[in-house]
Amino acid sequence: MENALQSNKPARTELIDWIGAWICRELKLEPAQLEPEATFVRYGMDSVHAIMLIGDLEERLGCRLSPTLAWDHPTIEALAGYLAQETVPTGSPAQSTDKEALLARIDELTEEELDALLKAHQAVAKRL
Numbered sequence: 001m002e003n004a005l006q007s008n009k010p011a012r013t014e015l016i017d018w019i020g021a022w023i024c025r026e027l028k029l030e031p032a033q034l035e036p037e038a039t040f041v042r043y044g045m046d047s048v049h050a051i052m053l054i055g056d057l058e059e060r061l062g063c064r065l066s067p068t069l070a071w072d073h074p075t076i077e078a079l080a081g082y083l084a085q086e087t088v089p090t091g092s093p094a095q096s097t098d099k100e101a102l103l104a105r106i107d108e109l110t111e112e113e114l115d116a117l118l119k120a121h122q123a124v125a126k127r128l
Contacts, residue, residue, distance in 0.1 A: 010061065015080035018060065022053060023076070036077040039118045040070055047106040057083070071106075074118040 010018075020034050027043050034043075040050065050070035058065050061083070066072065073079040106114070 010084065012080050012084035015083050016076055019053070019057075019076045019080055022056060026052065034076065036080075037075050039074045039115060040076075041074070041111065041114045041118060045070070071118065 016036060020031065020036070023029060023034065023040075023043055023045070024031055026049060027045060029043060045053075051067055054065050054067055054069050057069075069082070070079065073082045
């Protein structure tokens with residue numbers, strides 16, 4: 001089955017621009033403040049913003065995405081690179097359950113714990 005993103009795959013640079021503009025608009029930042037390799041948490045993104053970002057990306061791209069995608073790929077560069085790939089899996093039910101449990105307690109984590117978690121996920125994503 002062809003993924004909806006495959007037939008209308010956006011360029012990585014287009015996605016970087018779109019995600020950057022979204023972050024500036026929603027988090028009230030100036031474009032000069034963005035660093036594509038900085039984690040979303042550094043910009044002040046919380047779990048609510050992460051879900052909003054993924055929802056807006058779903059609308060923009062016309063396909064379903066994992067609700068934890070912003071945490072799995074926690075930088076503008078990483079998320080755009082992932083979305084620009086050939087296919088975008090939405091995750092297996094087993095993965096979703098674990099990630100939903102993490103999202104349920106994400107607001108209880110300190111900034112240091114969030115950074116460590118995001119860096120660990122980023123390291124895993126780079127190996128894929």
